Amino acid sequence: MNNFSDFLQFFLGGLTSGAIYALIALGFCVVHNTMGIVNFVQVDFVTLGGMCLFSALxxxxxxxAAGLPLALLLVALVAMLLERIGLRPARSSDPLVLIFLTVGLSIILRGAISLIWGKNRMALPPLTPDRPIALLGATVLPQTLWILLLTLLAIGLLSLFFYRTSLGLAMRAVACNPTAAAVVGIAAGRVRLASYALAGALGGLAGVLVTPITTLSYDVGVLLGLKGFAAAILGGFGSFPGAIVGGVGLGLLEAFSAGYLSSAYKDVVAFVVLLLVLALRPQGLLGRH
Incomplete structure (x- = not known):
């Protein structure tokens, strides 16, 4: 029974981490599909979400209940501002140039966060009182259930957005064929702005969900963001189902390697997986050839 309890504990922990990685990976995929670039500012949207919630509370x-949606809205607005003044004026459409621009914007945003909120570590309260729940011999925190529930809700709303709204359909059209989308009059600027706002909201949601069970600091999103990037690569960069599968898979790999081998391997697993996928299957698990 103890072996099963341990397995369930590791499984729930991995599922929790995997949900966070999936949200971050989805943000990477949204921008990649509409702009064709890797948006490294995504790692700082995670931090900004936690910081905005801290200030709201x-x-x-x-x-x-009011602070969380306000935090997500603020991150989305900052993301739109960065796209409008940081990326859109770029005279080059070369994806490599735009990627380097996102690296620069990431450094600037992280510096602004450290100036506004400082470099001290802070703590956020959980969404609801943190009374552990016993489940088949394992212990589950309510925050874990909130993470899983809100991640599923975000994925559901994302699906509705892409398949049921005109803006979502326009973003899918740009992702499938940018040239044809431009011919039929879809405004590329509007689509890019929306993709950045959506990526910001997804990163901010990951931040407000994960920081109550970790600590909050100006660079907390860097490691989480890199793991989200690894999850996106694992699932197939640009694939939304792949981002979810990659995030959950990476979270479970981390949890079981830490539980059954050593916790020292926890942060190494993501990057070992990234190297293996790039070497053996560059298109990822669900990516196209």
Whole structure:
């Protein structure tokens, strides 16, 4: 029974981490599919989400139910601003140039976060009181259930957005065939702005969900963001189902390697997986050849 309890504990922990990685990976995929670039600012959207929630709760005194959506809205607005003044004026459409621009924007945003909120570590409260729940011998925190629930909700809303709204359909059209989309009059600028806002909201959601079970600092999103990037590569960069599969798979690999081998391997697994996938199957698990 103890072996099963341990397995279930590791499984739930891996599922929790995997949900966070999946959200970040989805943000990478949204921008990649509409702009054809890797958006390295995504790692800092995670940090910004946690910081905005911290200010909403402790500076503005808002309840969690109001602070969380406000934090996501603020991150989306910052993302739109970065796209509008940081990427759109670029005279080159070379993807490599734009990727380097996102690296620069990431450094600038991280510096702004450290200036506004400082470099001290902070703590965020969980969404609901943190009373552990016993489940078949394992212990589950309510925050874990919130992470899984809100991640599933975000994936469901994302599907509705892409298949049921005109803007979502326009983004899919640009992703499938940018030239044909331009011919029929789809505004590329509007689509790129929307993709950046959506990526910001997804990264911000990952930040507000994960920081209550970790610590909050100006660079907390870097390692999480890199793992989200590894999850996107694992699933197939640009594939939304692949981002989910890659995120969950990476989270489970981390949890089981830490539980059954050593916790020292926890942060190494993501990058070993990234190297193996790039070497053996560059298109990822669900990516196209």
């Amino acid at each position: 402790f500076s503005l005194g808002l309840p969690m």
